[in-house]
Amino acid sequence: MQADPQQSIPDLADRLTVTTSRLTRRIEKLRETGVLRGQRAVIDWQALGYAVEVSLRVTLDKTQSRAFDDFIAAARDIPEVLEIQTFLGQVDVRLSVIARDMPHYQEIYRARILTLPHIADIEALMHVARIKSDENLPV
Structure with missing residues (x-):
């Protein structure tokens, strides 16, 4: 199946x-x-004209009691954010963001990402190649 x-x-x-x-x-x-x-349905976002994928590692201001809840709620409202993951450690949240091109990414980053609440630090990692992406389990 x-x-x-x-x-x-x-x-x-x-x-x-x-x-x-x-x-x-x-x-x-x-x-x-x-x-x-x-x-x-699995949609190939590249076939729809999205050519840029960026992984953002976000550290939140954890002195704010609602930092995680507020940040995640606001990040969910950004259509270009495909995935949100939370972590234990220095990095609190990772966002997977897509854009049509670099100017579009800059627009998303400046207008939507940087306005998310409680960001203490943010690091961007540009995706170069997807080597393996498989959701099938070895059953």
Whole structure:
């Protein structure tokens, strides 16, 4: 299912040498237990004209009790922020930001990123190449 989520249940059952009804029950159990969270469309943002990806490492002013909550809530509102991760350590948050080109990135950075609340420090890492990007688990 990971490799080809569009394949039909009967075809997958044949590949796994189980009956369609048995496979359907297994899939339903995986959904009920939260192992399968659904299907989704994966959009190639580069095909839509986005050519720049930047990873921003952000350190927050942790003297503010709502620093994480306020920052994350505001960052979620930026459409070009594809991913938000939090960490323990010197870096508190990482944002993955896309832009059409460098002038577009500068516009996003100056107008949206730098206005996010409670930033103590920020470091930008320009993505050069994606060597591996795989969401399939080794099951």
